[in-house]
Amino acid sequence: MKRSKGTKVKIEYNVTVHSISGLPKSAIATGNEVFIECKRGKKAENHFTTKKVPAESKDVTFSQKVTLFCSLVKDEKTQKYKDKKHMSFTLKLTNSKLKKPDDLGKGQINLVDFADPGVRHESVALGKEKGAPQLMIKLETNVLKYDGKKVVKPGTGTPGAQKVKLGGIDFELATADEQSEAGSDSDEASDFPDEDPEEVSSKSSAKLAVSKDVAKPADAKKPDSSHSKPATDDLEAELKDLKRDKERLQKKLDRLEAAKAENGVNADTKKPEAQLAEPKTENAQPPPRVQDPHASPPAANIATRPNSGAAVD
Helix, strand or coil: CCCCCEEEEEEEEEEEEEEEECCCHHHCCCCCEEEEEEECCCCHHHEEECCCEECCCCCEEEEEEEEEEEEEEEECCCCCECCCCEEEEEEEEECCCCCCCEEEEEEEEEHHHHCCCEEEEEEEECCCCCCCCEEEEEEEEEEEEECCEEEECCCCCCCCCCEEEECCEEEEECCHHHHHHHCCCCCCHHHCCCCCHHHHHHHHHHHHHHHHHHCCCCCCCCCCHHHHHHHHHHHHHHHHHHHHHHHHHHHHHHHHHHHHHHHHHHHHHHHHHHHHHCCCCCCCCCCCCCCCCCCCCCHHHHHCCCCCCCCCC
16 A cells, blocks of 8 residues: 655654652552653663652652654645654562562553644553552653754744744744755655654664764865964974973073082082191190290289398388
8 A cells, every 4th residue: 555645744852751649559668669661662772761769658759851753744634643653651660679670550652642842741640540650741842854844933044934834833944055054964765664653763763863963064164274284383383492491491400400519519528628727626725935035024023023031121
């Protein structure tokens, strides 16, 4: 059966796993932890696990966000999306005694139901039985491409740009020139083969993630090498100046060290010479004085000369 024509649409989903209410009483115990396992299709890159939270009450909070990319086909006549893109949420319990986590409940949503741009808050029942745990999530949807063209806000494209209404909101489609300037991940027919919708989503998601990393503007130019030579010359000149300064400082340092060493040697050698030139002796007496025989005796000697015993009249 030939597949009917449709418009290709690429969508980004930001899903915040907020909290669980109504945790089973059997799961509430010291040492127990719960977490949410999120899956979109079979590819490992579309599988996510939240952090583990202690199961201390019936209400637990995660507040973690995951991002998914889906490629959909919109019917030209009905303006509805043809495929189903299911995302599952599984509540799991773990503790030190369990070899592998126990499943406490599972639920799912169809992302196609939230393909229109906007923000929504949803409650997902994790089980079909009455009183099953309820998972609170927030979905933020952004349409990235429509019919191979980038979707932009009104007034941001070129004058006369093609307009499209998505979810009751007006948008514009970027022209080929605008897409080439911003970098574009090209749409190819292989994005939408006739196979399982989940496999299609996984392939397109992986391709979109890779193309965003490697996409380059179509008119990108190689860097002009003519400006690199002056910069190199300046660096070489500066390097030579630094080397000359280093050599000059090293020579000065060598002279200072040599002078310091020479002064230290002189100080050590001069001190012994001074000691040898002027030796000191203990109890040294001054040399005897030589008197002139013709000189008169000192007055002090006359005054203190002892009396010989003769009377003086």
